[in-house]
Amino acid sequence: MFEQFDAALREAGFLAVSGQIVDATIVAAPKQRNTNGEKRAIKDGRIPEGWKDKPAKLAQKDRDARWTVKYTKAKVRGDGSVPPVDLAIPAFGYKNHVSIDRAHGLIRKWTATHAAAHDGARPEEVLDRPRLLCEASSPTTSRRRE
Secondary structure: OOHHHHHHHHHHHOOOOOEEEEEEEEOOOOOOOOHHHHHHHHHHHOOOOOOOOOHHHHHHHHOOEEEEEEEOOOOOOOOOOOOOOEEEEEEEEEEEEEEEOOOOOEEEEEEEEEEOOOOOHHHHHHHHHHHHHHHHHOOOHHHHHH
């Protein structure tokens, strides 16, 4: 879908070449209440025993979402002091990985993974490499290097 949008912009004479911003956002999914055996089977990529016999249960179980921990800086207190620890917030669900055009905020590329997927492994999927090469060889970029 984003490729079609990009093509339509190019045909109209618009080029989004002002840089790219890549970010990932956790999207929560309903928490699953599974037994330890069911959790092991899901992590191994199998359907837990007994679920195939119950299509209604199987349809309501999310076998692709995963747990992760989101770390965030502790906020400054009203008196100006900072708590001694940062916050670790568990989250269950998915992660949206997005690349946008810096100047216009247009989505360039997007992919989704389970929440535990490492952000650093996704740039190749969301970065627009030909656009990066174009930006690296532009006159403004070469002036910045000097």
